[in-house]
Amino acid sequence: MVTRLSHFFLRTLREDPADAEVTSHRLLVRAGYIRRAAPGIFTWLPLGLKVKAKIEAIIRDEMANAGAYEVHFPALLPREPYEQSGRWTSYGDGIFRLHDRKGADYLLAPTHEEMFTLLVKDLYSSYKDLPLSIYQIQDKYRDEARPRAGLLRGREFTMKDAYSFDYTDEGQDASYQAQRDAYERIFQRLGLEYVIVAADNGLMGGARSEEFLHPIAVGEDTFVRSAGGYAANVEAYTTTIPDAIPFDGLGEPVIFDSPNTPTIQTLVDHSNAHLDAPAPGVAGPDTADATEWTAAHTLKNVVLALRHLDGTRELVIIGVPGDREVDDKRVEVAFAPAAVEPATEQDFENNPLLVKGYIGPWSETGAVLGEESATGIRFLLDPRVVDGTAWVTGANIDQKHVHTLVAGRDFTGDGFVEVANVRAGDPAPDGSGPVELARGMEIGHVFQLGRFFAETLGLKVLDENGKLVTVTMGSYGIGVTRILAILAELNNDDKGLVWPESVAPFDVQVVATGRDAVAFDLAESVSAQLEASGLDVLYDDRAKVSPGVKFADAELIGVPRILIVGRGAADGQVELWDRRSGDREVLPVAGAVARLTA
Amino acid sequence: MVTRLSHFFLRTLREDPADAEVTSHRLLVRAGYIRRAAPGIFTWLPLGLKVKAKIEAIIRDEMANAGAYEVHFPALLPREPYEQSGRWTSYGDGIFRLHDRKGADYLLAPTHEEMFTLLVKDLYSSYKDLPLSIYQIQDKYRDEARPRAGLLRGREFTMKDAYSFDYTDEGQDASYQAQRDAYERIFQRLGLEYVIVAADNGLMGGARSEEFLHPIAVGEDTFVRSAGGYAANVEAYTTTIPDAIPFDGLGEPVIFDSPNTPTIQTLVDHSNAHLDAPAPGVAGPDTADATEWTAAHTLKNVVLALRHLDGTRELVIIGVPGDREVDDKRVEVAFAPAAVEPATEQDFENNPLLVKGYIGPWSETGAVLGEESATGIRFLLDPRVVDGTAWVTGANIDQKHVHTLVAGRDFTGDGFVEVANVRAGDPAPDGSGPVELARGMEIGHVFQLGRFFAETLGLKVLDENGKLVTVTMGSYGIGVTRILAILAELNNDDKGLVWPESVAPFDVQVVATGRDAVAFDLAESVSAQLEASGLDVLYDDRAKVSPGVKFADAELIGVPRILIVGRGAADGQVELWDRRSGDREVLPVAGAVARLTA
The missing domain is CATH 3.90.960.10 (YbaK/aminoacyl-tRNA synthetase-associated domain)
Structure with missing residues (x-):
């Protein structure tokens, strides 16, 4: 069904929102994609929801290709599993906690490792059930101290989180690689540049941990990379230890x-x-x-x-x-x-x-x-x-x-620690040359959790020999709403948004201009024709709105292909406008339709 | 992509869950559609999520047909709007309240009237913007005193809630009718019998209020209906007031x-x-x-x-x-x-x-x-x-x-009140005869809110004469997860679930039996062929699982059409099994495929 702008729930704004710190936030609000509901908490308007759904569809598709099945956990969860893992306490102020009417403790889940682990424990018991990869696309909650930058760091946000379950380390490596490959395909389909950096593997004792960072100036993460191919988060960078120096010949303190x-x-x-x-x-x-x-x-x-x-x-x-x-x-x-x-x-x-x-x-x-x-x-x-x-x-x-x-003669420490800042020119630990520093935004994280959660929550299966073995897990996260914001951050100009075709809210925006019924009739029939051929069409059918306003709205909204039906309509001529390049070309209706549906 | 049962995340259970009070809960857990996470809070497994998505797709389709646009509000909301409407207090213990790290009050929204009202106030200002109908499909939270009956009365549940905005009562009537019609189409597509009953119109002062009840013995609502066509919730039933009786001739007290x-x-x-x-x-x-x-x-x-x-x-x-x-x-x-x-x-x-x-x-x-x-x-x-x-x-x-x-001579009251119970045989208020009582489950509610929220929250628009008028609203809700449970409640037999085709998790379940590679090869190619023709196929490719177990699982899961590939495979014969009727028919592969894809 053609979406008509005269009825569509959309109001574009000429003014930037007062609290917008970054381009994506500014444009997504102005173009009518999102509205702020509370600090770090947003309402999704129809345009925003459509883009979000397209990103989610790409993710679902690649999760299916990677053999992962979709589940969906509650956002409201009881304290017990998080108590068992120690995270009820370790999250500190970072999560939302609440009581129910009976006084039982609940939380709004910031991530669901415990629940995934317990679900598999609940249903599976044999090595024959593994490997297993399951995921969800779900709204998560973190009580950020400083929610900021619009969707880039919110308190309610949508994530895809996947978990793999294996009973051998080799199996875990294969599951990890399948998700890592899926992430590469997802980011490629989204047209989103990424750098895979070694990341800290945290407390869980897992073996591999890599972040997908999108290199971008507003990024919160600093990473280092060498010309020789090394890339790591600053947290994961390891210092190249110099050789010891003989004490001989050194004077006294x-x-x-x-x-x-x-x-x-x-x-x-x-x-x-x-x-x-x-x-x-x-x-x-x-x-x-x-x-x-x-x-x-x-x-x-x-x-x-x-x-x-x-x-x-x-x-x-x-x-x-x-x-x-x-x-x-x-x-x-x-x-x-x-x-x-x-x-x-x-x-x-x-x-x-x-x-x-x-x-x-x-x-x-x-x-x-x-x-x-x-x-x-x-x-x-x-x-x-x-x-x-x-x-x-x-x-x-x-x-x-x-x-x-x-050192070593007059004093010694109790150990070494990697906390000094990393500087451009420091050596990459793999010997691939000096590193440079760059800013990035985390868009995905693949992570071998190892056996921490399975051990803590008792997830074991019987192996081929009938012996109980602890399951090893991987964790794979993508920030859906964050990716949407980054795409907006990257795809815009001074007129507004310019969506990549893979996630644009509509495939084509048809704009009828002038007061001539011929133009509106033609725009109407072309819109119907485009829809019939499978395109999702936004038709600006507003009467009494000037072409200038319509064009400005189209530029702000950012549908990549715009079809103007106006003065030439009587002669069967329309104008095809490429939002990204700015190219406009007058051509006969049939030709324009053929181009758009090609 | 064909879903293979050997890898699919599914474990059917032979035992009923201990806490299951109703058939839908029992079967949805046993057949691997949902798992309990906390009282009244459920995890959705892949099968359940697929059925839920199909119900949502039907709703979205009919909302689009009714001209409503989809938005999405946060579940976590600040206190202020609910304070303004008085509902922060009036909800009592029925909602989940919490603080953020700064001590600000939040709630998990049980419904979003305030937010919808404020959103439209935020963006719209003229009668030209109206009528408008917008909706969301969203997880809602109510701290029920007694969560029970599985998904039928949960604490986290999915609803479609729509709101209409008009500036005239006539407009409001039209918007109401459009949603009411959409509801009829939705329930018809779901194969769900419904009765539209007059409902109490509550505190909001709206004019019309009707509930869609599914008549079912486990229903929580009692409604009354007459042979002459009257139907109402007991709360909305009004007593036929008898004529007054002359005092003449009555003795003294x-x-x-x-x-x-x-x-x-x-x-x-x-x-x-x-x-x-x-x-x-x-x-x-x-x-x-x-x-x-x-x-x-x-x-x-x-x-x-x-x-x-x-x-x-x-x-x-x-x-x-x-x-x-x-x-x-x-x-x-x-x-x-x-x-x-x-x-x-x-x-x-x-x-x-x-x-x-x-x-x-x-x-x-x-x-x-x-x-x-x-x-x-x-x-x-x-x-x-x-x-x-x-x-x-x-x-x-x-x-x-x-x-x-x-009465009226020796005593009078301060007024009248409709609180006495309604009995079978009581007169329908519209004169259509005596009523009978029946049990039903609310599956939808269409409701003219009138101007309560718009008045309270200041939603006004300029009318044709440049005069500020208060907007009139309608509220239209459907319980998505409740509908899924009712469908399960209705569509089952002693072997398990029997889904209607419109919402079945898969279109066909292909079951390979025996140990003959020919059968598995044929099942494999038939599955691929069915998928290629647009059907969603669950293929039971498990080796070393007996036909009895495979058939029992298929019956429990409830995919309406089952294709058995076994003994006759070498001769190109397969067996088509209609889960609902129980009919099984042996026929050549090509014929079976033709029937399934017809």
Whole structure:
């Protein structure tokens, strides 16, 4: 049935919405695709719903090709399964919790690993039932602290989440690959550029974890890639560990006065003013050729507090080269599921041995940082702090630092930790050259969960030998509403949206112009003809609306092919308008119909 | 793509689920369509999801035919709109409420009238934009006190809810009729018998309200219908008011001793034992020919408490003929939005003039019931208590009653109220004869909301004269998951489900039997051929599963047409099995394919 704009539920807006931070949000609201209902929560208008349905249809198609079956879980779920997995607590403020009238605890599910696991446990019991891949397309809820950027980070959003179930690691690899391949096809069909990056594999102990990132400036994720083909999320980047340096020939640690140098920069300036230039080999590989003191010669000791799941709070000190920062995302991943907080004044008061601005691992009377030290505080080192590297760092005395403090000789840590920021030029861990940094938006994630949920929730099957084995799982997510927003973010110009044909809300927009009944009659019959040949047609049949307004609306809405029926109608001439290229061509009706239905 | 049972996510169960109260629940769980996730909350398995999608497709199709456009509102909504309409409070315990991390109030929407109203207000402003009909198919939430009967009364369920917007009553009537017609077509396509009954039009002040009930024994709703075509929900039934009776010739009220007669039956027995038989005309029309005292001669005064929205509690007394009960549903509707509670011992202690078991409207010293009486308690009468009817009722003295107490002469009420139960044989209000009672399940509701929400939320448009007029709305709901359950409830036998073709999860189930590769090869090629011709095929390709198990599964699943490929395969013979009739017919492959694709 031809959709007539005179009746269709649509109101385009000339003004940008006041709260729109990004192009997709601005255009989707202005062109009548979505409306805001609450922070991070949107109402879908007919145009938006049609695009969303087309994206979902592509996903369903490729899930079927990958042998996955569709199910649908409730959004409102009881606490128990999430209690068993520990996530009722670990989600913290990030989920919506509620009670029913009897006081029982419920949540609005942010993801459904527990439910998928329990469903399969409920129904399956033998290796013969596996492999199995099942998925849902479902509305999910996360109580984001800062919902923003329209659909890009909402509190109610639509996801496709798939899970695979295998009883061998080889089976799991095959299931993973099938979903990974399906994701590639989905993004190709959506015309959406993607980079597959290695991602952190989190707490679940799974083996592989990759994110599909769309490289885009408004992206929330930073990733690194090398010309040689390496790509990873910054959280997953691993430092190339330099070779250890022999201790031979290194001088002893020297404490020196360093008044008013609580920051790395003041310390470097002071050192260059008051110390001899650094001897070659006196510091780590990044500073080997330095002729003066630099931030890279210094060891920065950052005090953080970890809030563990059981509620306990632990101080931890991170030693990183002074030219690096502790990266928020890397530190979050490194210590998960504990939450990381800055240390407070109270923490320093409780630990008088920590002299703010002058903290270091060593003192003349013994170790100051580390579980076996005077403070007893866990001390973790950046992997670059290899044995034999010499550092300028705090002497644990107000206004004093120490230099030629050698790792592995004068101090050691309780272990290493990957939390320093990654910089352009850092080596790719696979030896494929230096990395560059880019911004991306996560559009998909394929992830070997391994046996965490199956173990926790007791999902086992009998294998060929009648032995109970724990099932291994994969998790595969695509953000449907996020993809829609990214497509809008990418496909637009200063006039409005320009949808790719695969997801456009209509195949053709027919615009009747003028006051001549001939034009409207022709537009009407052409619309019917196009619909009859299987195209989905939006017909702008509005009387008393100027061609200018109609064209502006068509450009804003972004149907890729527009057919104008106006002045030439009496002569059987119409105009075909390619929204993306802007090309307009006058041709006979039959020719236009043939082109559109080709 | 042919769906192969060897890989499909399905496990049929031989045992009924322990909590299944009704056939639909039992079979949908056993045949692998749904699983329980929490009380009244279900997970949809692939088979169930396919049937649900088919029902939704029929609804979408008929909504499009009725000129309605699809939108989609969030399930998670802020409090404000519901606060404005008063429903945040009036829903009581019936909805799920929650806070976000900032402490803001949210709810899981049970219906979306407010949001639809605000959306149209947000976008439309002129009579030229109307009429408009929009709808959604969406998961809704109600915190039912007693979720039961599987999908028939759940806490998370899918509904299609449509709303129409007009600026004239005539327009509203046309929009209403379009939806009503669409509902008839939907139920016809689903093969679902329905009765359209007049329904209570509630608090909104709308003009028309009709329910589509499916007549079914497990139905929660009682409705009445006459042979002459009247049909109504019991809540909407209106009593035919008898003519008033002249007071002339009626005796004076007589107080009489009636020890130990706190109930109607004891009072009737006592009266027959100790009083003269009732004189003709001494009571109302229902008792005109009685030769002895009956319950219909007595006036029962029932004390109830109303809990108003503002939290106040009010006692009210209802006077009904003693042979009728106060009907729970009718009383609920009559006093909505106030909640109705039984009176407590405390209420009687607070009102010592009310002598329990001997309450009446009259005493020798003046009126006892009514706003202007000694108690001041509001007193409402059944419409049958017309002027001139004479009653036996309490004398407000322990162990004493009064007879020949005449309505309109000796007592009056503060008004009339429709709360007495309806009985088979009661007259239809349209004069179409006596009614009979039947049970039904609500499957749809079309409802003229009128201007309540538009007024409350400020939805006005400019009319042809540039004058702001309030929009009038209609509300049209269909329970999608409920319909699925009713279809399962109706379409089954002792072997399992038998789906109508319009909603069956697959068009054909192909079953390969035996161990002969020829049979499996033929089944494979026939399945592919049927799929290629547009049918959705479930192919039972399981090796090492006996024909008996395969047939039992096919019968349980309920695909209406089954094709068995087994022993005759080598000769090109297959067996076509009609699940509903049970007919099985052996015929050549080509003939079977021709029949299935016809």
